[in-house]
Amino acid sequence: MSAFHERAAALDAADPLAGRRELFVLPEGLVYLDGNSLGALTKGAKARVAKAVEEEWGRGLISSWNDAGWVDLPARVGAKIAALVGADPGHVVACDSTSVNLFKVLAAALALRPGRRVIVSERANFPTDLYMVEGLSALLSQGHELRLIETEAEAHEALGPDVAVLMLTHVNYRTGAMFDMKGLTQAAHDAGALAIWDLAHSAGAVPLDLAGAGADFAVGCGYKYLNGGPGAPAFLYVAPEHLAQARQPLSGWFGHKAPFAFVPGFEPADGIAKFLTGTPSVLAMSALDAALDAFKGLEMATVRGKSVVLCDLFVEAVEASCSRLGLTLASPREAAARGSQISFAHENAYAVMQALIEARVVGDFRAPDLLRFGFTPLYTRFADVLAAADALAEILRTERWREERFQTRRAVT
Numbered sequence: 512m513s514a515f516h517e518r519a520a521a522l523d524a525a526d527p528l529a530g531r532r533e534l535f536v537l538p539e540g541l542v543y544l545d546g547n548s549l550g551a552l553t554k555g556a557k558a559r560v561a562k563a564v565e566e567e568w569g570r571g572l573i574s575s576w577n578d579a580g581w582v583d584l585p586a587r588v589g590a591k592i593a594a595l596v597g598a599d600p601g602h603v604v605a606c607d608s609t610s611v612n613l614f615k616v617l618a619a620a621l622a623l624r625p626g627r628r629v630i631v632s633e634r635a636n637f638p639t640d641l642y643m644v645e646g647l648s649a650l651l652s653q654g655h656e657l658r659l660i661e662t663e664a665e666a667h668e669a670l671g672p673d674v675a676v677l678m679l680t681h682v683n684y685r686t687g688a689m690f691d692m693k694g695l696t697q698a699a700h701d702a703g704a705l706a707i708w709d710l711a712h713s714a715g716a717v718p719l720d721l722a723g724a725g726a727d728f729a730v731g732c733g734y735k736y737l738n739g740g741p742g743a744p745a746f747l748y749v750a751p752e753h754l755a756q757a758r759q760p761l762s763g764w765f766g767h768k769a770p771f772a773f774v775p776g777f778e779p780a781d782g783i784a785k786f787l788t789g790t791p792s793v794l795a796m797s798a799l800d801a802a803l804d805a806f807k808g809l810e811m812a813t814v815r816g817k818s819v820v821l822c823d824l825f826v827e828a829v830e831a832s833c834s835r836l837g838l839t840l841a842s843p844r845e846a847a848a849r850g851s852q853i854s855f856a857h858e859n860a861y862a863v864m865q866a867l868i869e870a871r872v873v874g875d876f877r878a879p880d881l882l883r884f885g886f887t888p889l890y891t892r893f894a895d896v897l898a899a900a901d902a903l904a905e906i907l908r909t910e911r912w913r914e915e916r917f918q919t920r921r922a923v924t
C-alpha cells in the first residue's frame with residue numbers, strides 16, 4: 512500500500528460523514544465525481560417518488576393536493592434549502608428552473624433600482640445567466656447594459672453609480688473558483704446597487720450565509736449538490752427587506768394572494784409565495800424534498816471540512832502521479848478560494864475523460880480543455896479520490912485516450 516493509500520484509509524476510517532453514503536444508491540465499483548452536474552439518487556428519493564406515484568397520484572388523485580400536502584411543497588422544500596444557505600425559512604421557495612428564477616429575481620431587482628442601467632456580471636459566468644440578462648434587457652427596452660468583469664478586483668472597479676445589480680455565480684462552474692460573497696455584496700451596496708448570487712455550485716457544497724452576507728436575492732439549482740434528480744426544481748431567495756416591495760414579472764396564479772378565488776386582476780401573495788408562477792412539478796419536487804433529508808442533522812461546516820480534504824488529496828495525488836503528463840491545475844490551489852470541485856486542463860481533455868468514464872471513474876468535460884471533478888462529501892470516500900487519481904495517471908501514461916472510440920463527441924458532455 513502506498514503512503515497515499517494508507518492516508519486515504521485512515522481518513523475514511525475517521526470520516527464523520529462515512530455513514531451518509533448508506534443513504535445513496537450508487538452503482539457497485541463506480542467512482543462518481545460528477546455530483547456537481549447531477550447528484551446521485553438517494554434511497555429516500557427513490558422510495559418517495561414511488562409513493563408519490565402509487566399512493567398519492569394513483570389512489571389519492573386530486574385530493575392529494577390537500578391530503579398529501581402537494582400544495583405546500585414549494586414552501587416546505589424552500590424551508591429545507593433555507594437551512595443550508597443561511598436564510599430564514601420564509602425567504603426561500605423551490606420552483607421552476609435556475610434560469611427562470613434568475614429572470615424573476617433580476618427583473619425584481621432592476622425594478623428596485625430605476626434609473627440605473629448597468630448589470631455587472633462575470634465573463635466566465637455560466638452562459639445561461641448571461642443569456643437571461645440579454646433576454647430580459649431586450650424585453651424591458653430600457654437600454655440596460657451588461658458589464659462583464661474577469662476578476663474580483665475588476666468587479667469592485669465596475670461598481671459605479673450607474674450600476675443597478677451585481678449578478679455573480681458564487682462558485683465558478685468551470686474552475687471552482689469562489690467569490691467573496693460578503694465583501695462583494697457590501698461593495699455593491701456601497702455603490703447603491705443590489706447583489707444577486709447564483710448558488711448553483713455552492714448550495715449543499717459550501718457553508719453559506721445569505722442573511723449574514725446581506726445578499727439581496729439568490730437562486731440555485733436542485734439537481735447538483737442537493738441531489739434532487741435530473742431537472743429537479745430550483746430555488747430562489749429574497750432578502751427580508753425586499754419582500755414587501757419586490758415584484759416579479761411572471762405573475763402566475765400560484766403567486767396570487769388567493770389562487771383559488773379565480774378572480775381577474777393579479778394581486779401578489781404576501782411573502783415569498785409571490786415569487787411562484789404556476790403549478791409545482793409535484794413528482795420532481797417530491798424527489799428533491801426527500802433528497803434534502805440526506806443533510807438532516809448535519810452542519811455544513813462538517814461537509815466543507817471533508818470537501819477541503821477530498822479536494823486537496825486529489826490535487827496532491829494527481830500531481831504526484833501525473834507530473835509531465837500534460838495536466839495543469841485549473842482550480843485555485845488554495846482551498847479557501849474554491850468550492851467543492853477540482854479541474855485540470857489537458858489538451859485532449861475530452862478523450863481523456865471518455866477513457867476515464869470507461870474505466871468507471873465519472874467526471875465530466877467542459878470545453879475547450881477541462882477535466883472537471885466534483886466532490887460530494889456525503890458519498891465520496893477518500894479511497895475513491897485515489898482510485899480516480901490512479902486511473903487518470905494510468906490513462907495518461909499509456910495514452911489509452913488516443914483510441915478511436917474516445918474521440919466522438921456526444922450531445923451532452
Ligand SMILES: *Cc1c(COP(=O)(O)O)cnc(C)c1O
Binds near residue numbers: 609636637680712
Ligand atoms: C447548472 C447551472 C445553471 C442551470 O440552469 P438551469 O436553468 O437549471 O438549466 C444555471 N446557472 C449556473 C451558474 C449553473 O451552474
